[in-house]
Amino acid sequence: MPRQPRKPSSTGIFHVMMRGINHQEIFCDAEDYYQFINTLDRMRIQYDDDGLPSGTNFTLYAYCLMGNHCHLLIREREDNLAMAVKRISSSYVYYFNHKYFRDGHLFKERFKSEPVNDMAYFTTLLRYIHQNPVKAGIVEHVKDYEYSSWSEYDGSVDSVFQICNTQTVLNRIPFTELEAWVNEPLPEDVYCLDIEGSSRRRPSDDQIWKLIIEKTGVTNNSAFQQLDNNTKQQVFLELKDCGASLRQLERLTGIGKGVIHRIWNSGKL
Template sequence: MSRPKRVWVPDCYYHIVCRGNRRDPLFRNASDFQAFLHILHQLHEKYPFEMASYCLMNNHYHLQMKSEEYPLSKLMSQVNKRFANYYNTKYRLTGHVFEKRYYDKIIEDKQGMLEVSRYIHLNPIEAKMTRKPEHYPWSSFYLYKYVPSVLPCFMNISSLLDYYEGTLAQKREKYCQSLFV
């Protein structure tokens, strides 16, 4: 029996989650996290997409993203394939790296956008990996808390900050405070 075809709405953000096979670690050290972010950067050049937030945990990742030109299924296939190749080569493994197909859910409105980003950015706190989201290095939260010297090419922080009024600094502050309300 075949799997149902995924629905892709080009102008909508999706919450995407993918877990390591058998809940095994996907990211064993800093270079694995960096490799995943590098893959996103490379793919953005070929298949443009936007990301509002992300969090890379030890055995899974969360992405809040949209693609207007290419179906997300094509993009995510490339992300997971490239990372699996990297991972299996680095650790001299064969076979599945990911548990199953990635999970995706369309985000339909402002409330959904803010709830998903909140969930993503607070994931390391819920997992008791850190006490503050700005202390977790593999999340996009720092891009909202601080003014980065360089914004990753695939990030679009205005997709969340534009829900708030004020100067850019005020919007950043309001967004960060909203995570803890």
């Protein structure tokens, strides 16, 4: 079946979600998160032949980086949407592959996007994007998450590190009002782009990793595989009780489904 063309945006603004291929992690440590933010900063600026800033490739209004995917609220400028995402992904993949001695694709080939045609949906997305870590159970409050653009809105990050056009939003919505909206959970019937869709009931990848980190202190699948058998058994049994699937755990931990299934059935590795 041929791909459906992307829906145009009357404002030039889109909500974009970039996902790791096969749902793999695209951020393995703090350096990766900050490298991606730096990539967003560098790719949004257009430079002339002398290397001086000469324009804007795209404008960012919000972002949130989440383990195996990220959300962007982005506006086309000199670049169309596809070119903007290509700039971002190509630069980051070059860094990631070099750091982890790997080759090939990192992001799912076709990123998800949806047009943002009015202010009402724009503000809904500001809430949705910044609430991702809260919804995933990583933090209790929006302001506590380190890898989103909310710190640019509340002023807790130095202005020199600002990469989002927050002033356009704050000129329309007083900060106190925006802060109240962002911290108020969205109704369950509000649906935005997501990895599995709004009807998903099993824990997210980020929730699984939060539990693994709490129980073991490890932050990637290689370190998890080096844990002693008793620790791995206990974690897998707890994740079963949380509703995780065999395929999901195999993908995240690198442990085969057969091994995990044996633990679930017998309690032993």
